[in-house]
Amino acid sequence: MKLSLTMAAFTALACAGPAGAADLTEFTLVIKNHVYQPSELRVPADTKFKLRVTNEDATPEEFESTDFNRESVVLPNHSIIVFIGPLHAGTYGFFGDFHRDTAQGRLVVE
Amino acid sequence: MPGVALLVFREVLEAALIVSIVCAATRGVPRRGSFVVGGIGLGVVGALLVALGAGFIANLAGGAGQDVFNAAVLLSAVVMIGWHVVWMSAHGREMAQHMQAVGGAVKAGSRSLAVLLTVVALAVLREGSEVVLFLYGMAAGGIGAAGLALGIALGIGGGALMGFALYFGLLRIPLKHFFSATNAMLMLLAAGLASSAAGFLVQSDLLPAWGAQVWDTSHFLSDDSVLGKTFGILIGYKAAPAGIQVAFYLTTLALMVVGIRWQQRRVSSQSAPPEFPQATVARPQH
Numbered sequence: 185m186k187l188s189l190t191m192a193a194f195t196a197l198a199c200a201g202p203a204g205a206a207d208l209t210e211f212t213l214v215i216k217n218h219v220y221q222p223s224e225l226r227v228p229a230d231t232k233f234k235l236r237v238t239n240e241d242a243t244p245e246e247f248e249s250t251d252f253n254r255e256s257v258v259l260p261n262h263s264i265i266v267f268i269g270p271l272h273a274g275t276y277g278f279f280g281d282f283h284r285d286t287a288q289g290r291l292v293v294e
Numbered sequence: 295m296p297g298v299a300l301l302v303f304r305e306v307l308e309a310a311l312i313v314s315i316v317c318a319a320t321r322g323v324p325r326r327g328s329f330v331v332g333g334i335g336l337g338v339v340g341a342l343l344v345a346l347g348a349g350f351i352a353n354l355a356g357g358a359g360q361d362v363f364n365a366a367v368l369l370s371a372v373v374m375i376g377w378h379v380v381w382m383s384a385h386g387r388e389m390a391q392h393m394q395a396v397g398g399a400v401k402a403g404s405r406s407l408a409v410l411l412t413v414v415a416l417a418v419l420r421e422g423s424e425v426v427l428f429l430y431g432m433a434a435g436g437i438g439a440a441g442l443a444l445g446i447a448l449g450i451g452g453g454a455l456m457g458f459a460l461y462f463g464l465l466r467i468p469l470k471h472f473f474s475a476t477n478a479m480l481m482l483l484a485a486g487l488a489s490s491a492a493g494f495l496v497q498s499d500l501l502p503a504w505g506a507q508v509w510d511t512s513h514f515l516s517d518d519s520v521l522g523k524t525f526g527i528l529i530g531y532k533a534a535p536a537g538i539q540v541a542f543y544l545t546t547l548a549l550m551v552v553g554i555r556w557q558q559r560r561v562s563s564q565s566a567p568p569e570f571p572q573a574t575v576a577r578p579q580h
Contacts, residue, residue, distance in 0.1 A: 232506075243431030244348075246424065250518040252506070253534060254497050256360060257427055259349055265357060267499040269506050282428045285297065 210234040218283035229273040238263040249278035295441040302449025305421040310457025311527040312417040318464040319476035323403040333411040337418020345426035358498035368491035371416045375484040378409040384557035486530020488546040489539040504537030
């Protein structure tokens, strides 16, 4: 509770509440056997969007991208939402930090 | 095993660099070593608790719990470092003027130790909780105990080595400039941590991005490289920051500079003009 109060104060301070999150298009990634499905996701350029990452494995994964600066742990059988963009057209890699050898994918922004 | 060593190394590296900077900045403070060890110990216990409670944390704040938690940990470290930098800027000088060597050093020392302990614990907690979750997954995935142990040992060893290298590198700075240098490093560290905190709040849409990527130098130095990560801690380098991350960085620096000016003016109006340009806690022995 204290945290959310601090957060509320913080957002007020920055003169900007959460942007109409409900209006954003949602895309979905599923992690299964330490592989992203799909491994290539097409998203619109210059548009902010929501990405739901669901981990169907029995072990934790960290959804991460250094190309578009996101990192978030996804617990087993859990989903996370990350807000991304607006990004310029191009290809942006992402990976699973806990299984880098298999969990690789990319966003094709067009 | 190589995967384990690499991940542990990357996380330990970040924590070790922070610990080294804070250690250098509290050079000469008595009983510093036991506080560093204590901070690391608290951080490890905290990391285990955070990993155990990861599901609970994730569900807080309408699903944004993880990001809010990370931002809160980072911003707590920023506040502690900022307070230390501002406080020392005036009181170190005051002590030098009045030569209250014993009483002053003890007072400054105990305050510095509180900051040292907290910042070390927070750094270890944040990086450590990810390591714990990762290792849990590896163990559950059936990696052998020997491979796991070797990976952990190599990762921690490598990360700690980088931390020691930074620490002993910093000790080579001449004493005259030493605390100016460590103070500047603390300020850049705090600014970078503040910008990382903003990044977490942007990804859960609690803060506006103000431009998702205001520049991109990843072809030059990637955040994922060891050098990129090192500069990420040392000066807050980010290859492609959001606008608000830049704003957090600059605001944190500006607030500290204003705080230092204000403190120094306050103190110098109370006493004779300063003769010593730089604050020191206590002279380290050679």
